[in-house]
Amino acid sequence: MSLFVDKLKRLLPKELIIADEELLRAYECDALSAYRQLPSYVVMPESVDQVQAIMRLCHQENVPVVARGAGTGLSGGAMPVEDGLLLSLAKFNQIVHLDPDQRIATVQPGVRNISVSEAVEKYGLFYAPDPSSQIACTIGGNVAENSGGVHCLKYGLTVHNILAVKLITVTGELLEIGADSLDSAGYDLLALMTGSEGMLGVIVEVTLKLISKPLNNRVLLAAFDEIEEAGKGVADIIASGIIPAGLEMMDNGVIKAVEDYLHAGYPVNAAAILICEVDGAEEEVDEECRKVKAILEVAGASDVRVARNKEEGDKFWEGRKSAFPAVGRIAADYYCMDGTIPRKHIGSVLNRIDELAKQYKLGVVNVFHAGDGNLHPLILYDVSIEGELERAEELGGKILEVCVEVGGTITGEHGVGIEKINQMCVQFNAEELVQFHAIKNAFDPKGLLNPGKAIPTLNRCAEFGAMHIHRGELPHPDLERF
C-alpha cells in the first residue's frame, strides 16, 4: 500500500489525499453507523481528469474503490471496504449549467439536492425528487440509490427525472450516457446506472430534468379509528382517479410520540392518520380537495381537517417530518425497515406486523409513504437488554419476508447496500442473482467498484440486517427522516 500511496501522490496534490487515521475516521461509515470499516485512504479529487487517473491507477493496482457523496445513505452503500480507497466527490459541488427554456440543469455529483430547486426557483421550476435528507444529500448519491421522497407518488423517482450522466468506468474511461434529448440510441444504460449503488461506475456529472412548480397546493389531515379504514382511504383516493402530490400515514404509536414531542394538535386517540397533499391549478386543487375529503369520510374517517392556509398545512407536515426523532424519544433504540407492498395490503400487513411484534415481545410503530405502499416500520428495542437486539433483527427479517410474500420488495428507497444484502436472497433466486453478477462483470470484471454491496454472492444467504439506532442518536441528527 505504501507504493500505492506514492503513485497516488503523483496524481493528486497531497492535500487531496487523507491517510491519517484520525481523519479517516470521519469516513468509516455512512448514516448506517452500525457498519463501519476504516478505508486505507480517502481521496478528494477536484477534476474529472483526476478521477480518471485515480481509477486507472486503482484498476492497475487492483485496489477497490468506493465512491461517496454526502454519506447520508441509510443502507451502508458508501461504507468503505478493507484495503480500499474511498473516493469522495465532495469537491464536485458546482451547478455547471442551467437552461430554463429547455428545463434542464447540469450539475456535478456533489451538489446538494435542495440547492438545485433553490437555484431554479426564480424560473418557476423545481427538481422533483425530494428525499428527506435533501438539505444534505447529494445528486450523485441520489442517482446511485434512485432516491424518491414524499412527492414521488406524483412526480416520480430519480430515474424519471434525469436525462444524462457522465460516468468514469473502472478503467478510467469517460462515457456519456443519455443526452439532452428524451431518449438515446441503444440500451437504456441510464436506467441501469440509476440505483446501481456505485457498483458500475463513478458518476461525475448529471443532467436533471426540471418541471414547472405547481401554482397551488393544499394539505388535508384525516383521523381514523381503525387502521384498515385508513388503508381503505388510501386505495379509494387512488381508485377515484386522483394522484395526490403526497399521501402519508402514521399509526397510533407514532401519533402519540409526535404529539408528545411537538404538540402539533394531532388526534392522539386515532388508530391512524393520513396526511394528503394535492397540488395544481386553483380549480384543480379546490376540486381534488373536496373529493379527497368526501372519499376519506366515506372510508370511515372520524375527522378530516383541511388546512386553511400555508402555515396550517406546514404544521400538518411538521409532525410527519418529526416522526423519527419523536420515536427516538420513546425507545432506547429502533430499527427502520424499508419494504414496499401493494397498497391493497397496507391494512393487513400492518396487522400482521402488530401480531409479529407481540410474538417477539417488541414494540413496532409505523410511519410511511402510504401512497406508494412504501412502509417504514420502526422496531423499538433496547440494546442493553440481553437478547432484544437479536429479537429485533429477527423480527425485521420476518417483516421483510411478509413484504415479499404479498408481492412487494425488501427496499423501496434506502437501497440494499450492506444492510439488506442477505434479504436479496429472499427476493431473488440463484439464477437472477447470477444474472446480476453478469451485469456487474460487464462493467467491472475485476470487481473493484464497491465490492461486497448490493448483490450477495450465492453462498451468502443468512441473517437479516436493518438500520440500527442507539438511544435516538441518528447519524446526521439534524436531518428529517421520513
Add this chain to the structure above:
Amino acid sequence: MPLCIQGGNSKAFYGRKIEAEQFDVSANSGVISYEPTELVITVRAGTTISEINEVLANHDQMLAFEPPCFSTTATAGGMVACGLSGPRRPYVGAVRDFVLGIKCLNGKAEILNFGGQVMKNVAGYDVSRLMTGAMGTLGVLLEVSLKVLPTPDYELTLKGEADDATAINLMNQWAGQSVPLSAASFYDNNIFIRLSGHRNAVIAAASQLQFSEYSDGEHYWQSLRDHEHDFFSDNKKLWRLSVPSTTKPMNLHGQWFIEWGGALRWLKTSEPVEQVRRVVSMAGGHATLFRGGNQNDDVFHPLSAGIGNLHLALKNAFDPKKILNRGRLYKEF
C-alpha cells in the same frame, strides 16, 4: 440457432433485418392481474395493446405513454422491446418510465423475474428498464407489469398558426409555465396542442392561449400516434430524430413533422444518411432510420466506441451465444 422474436409482427419494418428462425411468442397472451386501485396491470407479453387499452378504459385508466399501434396485432412485448411512446410522452414519461417489472427468458433459457408490481423498488439492478427498447436482444419478454394512470377528466385540443421556429419556442415556453399540456405538435404551419386535467382548470388554461378549439382532437392525436396521419401515408424514407426540445429548425431539406413539444422530429428527406446523422449529432440528438431505409445497414444511430463495448459486454451477460435477435439493433450483436 439464432432466433427472431416475433409478437404481433406490427413493427417488422423497424430495426435491422436479420436472418434467423422465427420465434412466434404471440400466443402467450392474456391479462394476468389488474387492480385499478394499485395502478398496475400485469400481462403476458403477447397480449395486444388494444386489449390492454380496452381493459383499462373500462376503469377510466390508461397507458399514459400512449404506445403506438401500427396494427391491431401490436403486443405488450413488442411495445416494451421497441420502447416507443406516443404524443403524451414528454409530459408524463415514456414506456420505460411505466415498466415496473418483467419476467423474461435470457439467452440461456433461464426464466428470470426483475422488478415487481410496486411503485418503488430499488432491490437489484433495474433490468426491467434495461430490457425496454433493447429490441429483444437481451431476453424474450414473457410478462410485463406496467404502471397505469387515471384517464384525465377532460381534454381539449387547440389549434393555431405559426412558423416552425415560433412553434418550437411556444411549445417550450408553455411546458415551463404550468400549462396542463399533454401533447404538442407542429406540422404545415399549424401548432396543435392538447390540454388535459380537471375540466375547469383546462378551460381556464385554454382561455389564456390565443388558439381556437379543434373539435377532432381525439382523432388527430390517435392518427399521429399510430402514423395514420397523411404525413406518414407515403412510402418515403422516414427518419425519427430525437433532439433537445429547444433545438432550432434544423438545416436538412425535406418535410418535417414536429412533436413531443420539439423533442421528436419526423423527417422525410433525400439527404444522405451520413448528413442527417451528422446534423442531428451536432444538435445533441440521435437519428433512427425509422421506416423505408435499407434494413441491412445501420438503422439506429452509431454508438461511441466506449458505449458500444458496454453493449457487447451486456449482450454477452444475457445471451452469450448471441441467439436472441442478433443484429436487430446493431450489426455486431
